[in-house]
Amino acid sequence: MIEITKEAADMLKSKVVEDKVIRMFLAAVDPSGANYGMTLGDAEKDDVIFESRGIKIHMEPKDAELLAETIIDYVDDDRGTGFIIRGPEDELSGCSSCGNAGTCDHDHDSCDHDHGGCDHGHGGGCGCS
Numbered sequence: 001m002i003e004i005t006k007e008a009a010d011m012l013k014s015k016v017v018e019d020k021v022i023r024m025f026l027a028a029v030d031p032s033g034a035n036y037g038m039t040l041g042d043a044e045k046d047d048v049i050f051e052s053r054g055i056k057i058h059m060e061p062k063d064a065e066l067l068a069e070t071i072i073d074y075v076d077d078d079r080g081t082g083f084i085i086r087g088p089e090d091e092l093s094g095c096s097s098c099g100n101a102g103t104c105d106h107d108h109d110s111c112d113h114d115h116g117g118c119d120h121g122h123g124g125g126c127g128c129s
Contacts, residue, residue, distance in 0.1 A: 001068065002050035002057050008074040008083060009053035015040070021047075021058045024085070026066050036067065036085035 002024075004012070012022060020040040027037040041058070048064035050057045052072075059067060066087075073084045 002052050003071045004052040004055050004057075005071070005073045006053065008072045009055050011074045011083070012055050012072075021056065023058045024063070024067060024070070024072075025059065026063050034066075034087050036070065036087065038072075038083060038085065 016022070017040055019042075021043045022038060023041040024036065024038050027035040029035070038057075043058055044060070046061060047058040048061050050059070050064075050068070057072075069087065071086045073086070075082065075084055
């Protein structure tokens with residue numbers, strides 16, 4: 001099931017265009033993890049459709065298998081503004097959500113950033129354990 005936060009739902013509702021649907025897809029998988037994308041597009045007859053907070057998300061069946069446990073959030077803070085799409089393997093407060101994915105391997109001894117100063121509404125800390 002796709003979970004959409006209230007903030008993301010409010011923003012998505014303002015972006016809906018007549019005769020278009022919100023499509024989510026797995027864009028790529030690289031060493032830092034999975035990269036997701038969303039776009040406005042056309043509905044396809046074989047789409048898998050998930051609904052959360054009144055928002056319908058369309059996906060190709062192959063992407064739906066991988067993305068069925070995704071969380072879509074929206075942030076507007078000092079780092080920037082935009083959607084954050086997290087899969088089931090992502091920690092809600094993980095380093096990827098605070099911009100340290102390139103410097104942290106989730107081992108406190110080898111991580112070169114502060115583990116306590118990253119609270120930006122996603123659970124606090126960098127999420128390293």
